[in-house]
Amino acid sequence: xxxxxxxxxxxxxxxxxxxxxxxxxxxxxxxxxxxxxxxxxxxxxxxxxxxxxxxxxxxxxxxxxxxxxxxxxxxxxxxxxxxxxxxxxxxxxxxxxxxxxxxxxxxxxxxxxxxx
Amino acid sequence: xxxxxxxxxxxxxxxxxxxxxxxxxxxxxxxxxxxxxxxxxxxxxxxxxxxxxxxxxxxxxxxxxxxxxxxxxxxxxxxxxxxxxxxxxxxxxxxxxxxxxxxxxxxxxxxxx
Numbered sequence: 001x002x003x004x005x006x007x008x009x010x011x012x013x014x015x016x017x018x019x020x021x022x023x024x025x026x027x028x029x030x031x032x033x034x035x036x037x038x039x040x041x042x043x044x045x046x047x048x049x050x051x052x053x054x055x056x057x058x059x060x061x062x063x064x065x066x067x068x069x070x071x072x073x074x075x076x077x078x079x080x081x082x083x084x085x086x087x088x089x090x091x092x093x094x095x096x097x098x099x100x101x102x103x104x105x106x107x108x109x110x111x112x113x114x115x116x
Numbered sequence: 117x118x119x120x121x122x123x124x125x126x127x128x129x130x131x132x133x134x135x136x137x138x139x140x141x142x143x144x145x146x147x148x149x150x151x152x153x154x155x156x157x158x159x160x161x162x163x164x165x166x167x168x169x170x171x172x173x174x175x176x177x178x179x180x181x182x183x184x185x186x187x188x189x190x191x192x193x194x195x196x197x198x199x200x201x202x203x204x205x206x207x208x209x210x211x212x213x214x215x216x217x218x219x220x221x222x223x224x225x226x227x228x229x
Binding site for chain 2: 004031033040041042043045048049050055056090092094096104105106107108109110
């Protein structure tokens, strides 16, 4: 596989459920990101991991918990979500530092989440 | 923090005509301005970017201009084709380690045959 792969592509969950979104990048990049895309809103940066350390937590509620076990994998753990959390969650990766161009994000196709 | 405004939210042009999308940003420290294209059911994909040390950049039918003084940048697509129909996002950030792009609201571009 190539690029950035997200699973599942679609997820429906109740407000009391616990679920996880998974992202895997096959590009050898050293930074990974979670973005939230809601209808009629800009892409919102949620979390940034650089060299497996979280460098940004953009005021995201604690019901969203990220995990980056290695440079190729990123998870978003979901717990007691609200209906307004329904959105497309996009994972991205980039190569930062001297070898990278700086700034080019490679996005996955997203996980469409519906909270009932 | 950075704030990016993008206009128009929707744009419809005849095939072969040009399309222009405009963005403004608030943080004078921002020095990197990419444009992403998102097709239906896919993630955004970088189509062109510009850094603050240049005023214009062109790649075939796509060009981007930057006015640092006015803090605005624009995407120009010439000789539009049906496959240009998509949602386009501008973004801005200051390059420092991992990117923290701030995106505009998006423009849905429709090319009419």
